[in-house]
Amino acid sequence: MGKPLIYEILEKPASSSVIAVCSLIWYLIQKRGIGYSDVGLSYEAVMEGGQYWRIITSAFSHVSVVHLVFNMSALWSLGAVEQLGHAGLGVQYYLHYTVVLVVLSGLLVLGIYHIMIQRFKVEYFRRVTAVGYSCVVFGWMTILAAKQPSSKLNLFGVLSLPISFAPFESLIFTSIMVPQASFIGHLSGIIVGYSIAWGLIHGMNNYWAITMFGWIVLVFVFSLKRTGSMELRFIEIEPVTDPSLPSVGVVASRNGGRMDGLPGRGVADFV
Secondary structure, eight states, X not given: OOOOHHHHHHHSHHHHHHHHHHHHHHHHHHHHTOOHHHHSBOHIIIIITOOTTHHHHHHHOOSSHHHHHHHHHHHHHHGGGGGOGGGTOHHHHHHXXXXXXXXXXXXXXXXXXHHHHHTTXXXXXXXXXXXXXXXXXXXXXXXXXXXXXXXEEEETXXXXXXXXXHHHHHHHHHHHHOTTBOHHHHHXXXXXXXXXXXXXXXXXXXXXXXXXXXXXHHHHHHHHHHTTSSOOTTXXXXXXXXXXXXXXXXXXXXXXXXXXXXXXXXXXXXX
């Protein structure tokens, strides 16, 4: 007989908190009728519209309940990282590198989109919109596969996968269950995961994690204010352009209390 759920939650405080946050955001998205284009990551909205806050909102947002259940089930199993303090992992390691995975995997997705658009002229990637926590999930699968190759990944309590092949097995499984699953998003998580596991990205401690988190909050809040996506009366940003000159580009505007992206909703990509 397994442990009571409350004990498992206490043993996995960080992953349990992320699951609770993602589930609450999913509920709010459903209740308020918010679409993937309102919170998702797209090249057009971020790189051309300056909506940098989407790097964060896209990671924690899910529109499909199947997508949410798959990601949270995998994340719950990957919470084993928090219990491996003796192996150089543990809760602090999990928190530090979750911040890294959220930011770097999102930036890598945008970088790949940029190459596809600018180098190969594939305009599809300009408006495709990605949502979901899969980048981080695939990153942790990769880290655990590299550091604890004998571990197992349990999905839905019925499917057990060898962790050493879990990133690639899960990619196939996700593609079947969620046809719109983002190959680029998953690949970005795997690349950042291997970079962490192999020591290419290292040195995270409380100081750097808090500093990085602080910059994330600042960029998030100021980009929300600058793009007009949210009323923040206590922040005033002075214009840096000459108001007498004609403006170029489109800035998102509020419509009925919802955050609107740039024109052209594009298509959804689940990550």
